[in-house]
Amino acid sequence: VIRGSVNHYARGVGATADQTTTAAPGTLMAAEMAEQPSRLAALLARRREVVRELRALLPDRPIGTVLVARGSSDHAATCGRYLLEMASGRPVSSASPSVHTLYRSEVDFSGHLVVAVSQSGRTPEIVEVVERARATGGRAVAITNDATSPLARSADMVIALEAGDERAVPATKTVTCQLAAFAMLAQALGEIGLDDASAGSLPGQVAHVLADVDPAVQLAEWLLGANRLATVARGLLYGAAAEAALKIEETTSVFASAFSAADLRHGPIAIASTGIAVLAFAHPGPACADVLDLVEDLAVRGARTKLAGPVPGSDLPWPAAAPEALAPILAVARAQQLARFLALRMGRNPDAPSGLTKVTVT
Amino acid sequence: VIRGSVNHYARGVGATADQTTTAAPGTLMAAEMAEQPSRLAALLARRREVVRELRALLPDRPIGTVLVARGSSDHAATCGRYLLEMASGRPVSSASPSVHTLYRSEVDFSGHLVVAVSQSGRTPEIVEVVERARATGGRAVAITNDATSPLARSADMVIALEAGDERAVPATKTVTCQLAAFAMLAQALGEIGLDDASAGSLPGQVAHVLADVDPAVQLAEWLLGANRLATVARGLLYGAAAEAALKIEETTSVFASAFSAADLRHGPIAIASTGIAVLAFAHPGPACADVLDLVEDLAVRGARTKLAGPVPGSDLPWPAAAPEALAPILAVARAQQLARFLALRMGRNPDAPSGLTKVTVT
Numbered sequence: 001v002i003r004g005s006v007n008h009y010a011r012g013v014g015a016t017a018d019q020t021t022t023a024a025p026g027t028l029m030a031a032e033m034a035e036q037p038s039r040l041a042a043l044l045a046r047r048r049e050v051v052r053e054l055r056a057l058l059p060d061r062p063i064g065t066v067l068v069a070r071g072s073s074d075h076a077a078t079c080g081r082y083l084l085e086m087a088s089g090r091p092v093s094s095a096s097p098s099v100h101t102l103y104r105s106e107v108d109f110s111g112h113l114v115v116a117v118s119q120s121g122r123t124p125e126i127v128e129v130v131e132r133a134r135a136t137g138g139r140a141v142a143i144t145n146d147a148t149s150p151l152a153r154s155a156d157m158v159i160a161l162e163a164g165d166e167r168a169v170p171a172t173k174t175v176t177c178q179l180a181a182f183a184m185l186a187q188a189l190g191e192i193g194l195d196d197a198s199a200g201s202l203p204g205q206v207a208h209v210l211a212d213v214d215p216a217v218q219l220a221e222w223l224l225g226a227n228r229l230a231t232v233a234r235g236l237l238y239g240a241a242a243e244a245a246l247k248i249e250e251t252t253s254v255f256a257s258a259f260s261a262a263d264l265r266h267g268p269i270a271i272a273s274t275g276i277a278v279l280a281f282a283h284p285g286p287a288c289a290d291v292l293d294l295v296e297d298l299a300v301r302g303a304r305t306k307l308a309g310p311v312p313g314s315d316l317p318w319p320a321a322a323p324e325a326l327a328p329i330l331a332v333a334r335a336q337q338l339a340r341f342l343a344l345r346m347g348r349n350p351d352a353p354s355g356l357t358k359v360t361v362t
Numbered sequence: 363v364i365r366g367s368v369n370h371y372a373r374g375v376g377a378t379a380d381q382t383t384t385a386a387p388g389t390l391m392a393a394e395m396a397e398q399p400s401r402l403a404a405l406l407a408r409r410r411e412v413v414r415e416l417r418a419l420l421p422d423r424p425i426g427t428v429l430v431a432r433g434s435s436d437h438a439a440t441c442g443r444y445l446l447e448m449a450s451g452r453p454v455s456s457a458s459p460s461v462h463t464l465y466r467s468e469v470d471f472s473g474h475l476v477v478a479v480s481q482s483g484r485t486p487e488i489v490e491v492v493e494r495a496r497a498t499g500g501r502a503v504a505i506t507n508d509a510t511s512p513l514a515r516s517a518d519m520v521i522a523l524e525a526g527d528e529r530a531v532p533a534t535k536t537v538t539c540q541l542a543a544f545a546m547l548a549q550a551l552g553e554i555g556l557d558d559a560s561a562g563s564l565p566g567q568v569a570h571v572l573a574d575v576d577p578a579v580q581l582a583e584w585l586l587g588a589n590r591l592a593t594v595a596r597g598l599l600y601g602a603a604a605e606a607a608l609k610i611e612e613t614t615s616v617f618a619s620a621f622s623a624a625d626l627r628h629g630p631i632a633i634a635s636t637g638i639a640v641l642a643f644a645h646p647g648p649a650c651a652d653v654l655d656l657v658e659d660l661a662v663r664g665a666r667t668k669l670a671g672p673v674p675g676s677d678l679p680w681p682a683a684a685p686e687a688l689a690p691i692l693a694v695a696r697a698q699q700l701a702r703f704l705a706l707r708m709g710r711n712p713d714a715p716s717g718l719t720k721v722t723v724t
Contacts (some may be wrong), residue, residue, distance in 0.1 A: 071628035093455030266433035287466040
């Protein structure tokens with residue numbers, strides 16, 4: 001049986017056994033969130049090196065890109081998917097590991113770039129996809145926290161996040177560093193707005209968000225009665241909305257799903273009439289008007305709606321100066337804050353959510 | 363503002379104004395579901411023609427495939443994605459229309475096959491992606507119900523579903539015909555098990571499922587108290603699980619989400635402790651053991667679990683003789699039945715769910 005969760009559960013157990021009995025609830029998650037500005041600054045400082053290395057690996061532009069990831073890493077990959085598609089002008093797909101690990105289909109990755117994302121770099125099925133890709137002519141980049149991991153060793157090139165150990169079960173600093181790594185990769189393939197100015201400003205913008213706790217506390221209070229949450233976004237922020245849903249679900253067991261604004265209109269909009277709580281993410285840019293418009297429509301239909309981002313009427317703002325390509329990092333920092341406050345307010349320990357501590361490695 | 367839902371709402375309005383005031387609730391949906399065996403038989407009879415036409419369009423194998431769809435069509439595309447990846451051995455991606463319609467990124471589809479899926483063929487953003495793909499060197503196949511639609515006219519090749527008008531708001535016969543069309547396309551690129559015997563047996567297998575109502579009635583009764591449902595599958599059936607979640611959510615407003623078994627283990631498994639209802643889909647094949655194993659794990663953690671498919675302990679079986687490539691069609695027929703019975707039992711009209719009848723075309 002292939003498991004995608006080995007490292008996840010292992011982290012859960014570590015936190016339970018070693019940390020959460022001695023620290024106040026939410027301490028680990030807060031500490032790891034607080035590391036983000038410095039970890040991001042260190043990572044972004046290596047962006048010229050990444051550009052150089054990727055261009056050496058890929059003298060010709062890839063004919064397509066395949067992303068391999070699970071869980072929070074997969075949400076970072078969803079944001080990365082838009083960035084890489086815009087930067088490369090070529091289709092970007094998300095691998096279905098089961099095609100390789102269970103069905104064992106014959107494949108041909110020649111000309112394709114594979115980007116594999118895993119915090120620990122120890123998820124066997126992700127390593128297996130990378131190995132099959134390289135064996136059939138693909139080039140592989142690993143985005144991982146551990147430059148000595150099996151995943152790192154299996155790839156042609158590694159972007160080591162150097163985010164440090166993650167001891168709280170909900171991944172935080174790893175995810176925002178993964179998002180930054182995708183921006184660096186994309187900038188190596190095309191222009192997405194990651195220049196000296198935006199890279200230099202981002203860590204301070206994240207610090208600003210993390211210090212500005214009141215809006216997140218208030219939004220957590222508003223969410224307290226909800227047992228259903230829909231997060232909504234479109235385009236570059238969609239992956240951030242997916243990560244927000246997962247983070248809230250992981251830490252609070254509130255049932256949360258992410259929708260692209262376009263998909264929500266195409267059927268599931270009926271759930272608005274149930275009075276569901278909706279949290280929409282928007283940043284100034286081409287996708288913004290569509291999201292704001294949907295939020296109005298949802299409110300008319302009976303949903304309880306809140307807005308996140310530097311937009312009019314926002315309940316959870318972040319700095320508008322960031323280019324949209326980096327906005328997912330600010331949105332995810334907001335989502336971490338919200339998930340943590342909501343879990344604490346519900347009397348739960350976000351460092352070690354129930355149900356996530358059992359080792360199920362086989 | 364780009365809308366993906368024009369035809370969807372238009373159908374909703376039609377049903378409200380013309381039909382649902384005169385027919386008993388659920389009549390339209392039942393009639394359209396009942397057409398499926400004959401519609402599928404007629405479509406599958408054209409499979410040699412599809413193989414011939416596709417091979418003429420693509421003398422060389424595509425270097426990648428891009429799928430474009432929304433809503434239920436997107437769930438058919440998710441099943442198609444596994445089939446095409448297994449058949450072609452090349453990456454298959456799901457287009458993000460916003461990259462083209464909102465961000466207007468420069469793109470290059472040369473060497474790629476685009477498969478666009480839309481019941482009406484009138485969703486402007488899908489037509490736009492096809493036009494951009496062809497203008498930059500891609501080849502496009504349209505899967506649509508209307509061979510004279512803008513989408514059909516924009517593509518190199520059309521698989522006309524000829525499923526007839528769909529007047530109930532929840533798409534049924536269109537979705538199963540789309541799934542059959544994907545199987546035909548995939549069989550043109552590689553071996554997926556669609557031969558004379560399996561194509562000939564499928565319509566009868568669907569008829570058998572539709573006539574066997576008791577298990578679906580009982581499962582609807584079991585779901586009655588649930589306000590949260592997780593559908594689960596892996597591999598070829600994952601898209602069917604996603605369609606099941608959408609169909610139930612559309613018709614009943616019960617909050618439903620689909621999970622791949624691997625993703626559910628990687629974090630959201632915590633929701634099991636909330637006593638959530640879980641409906642897992644499995645068919646004999648490489649992905650089956652993983653799903654059955656997860657269901658046991660979820661039950662231990664406190665979830666209320668039920669199984670669909672021809673597997674031990676199943677609550678909602680379908681014929682085991684179908685190849686796994688065609689099992690999504692049987693799973694979706696079961697999901698339609700379940701959604702319809704549950705909606706009726708809840709006093710709702712599945713033909714015209716609330717919230718889905720307002721025209722929002724702009």
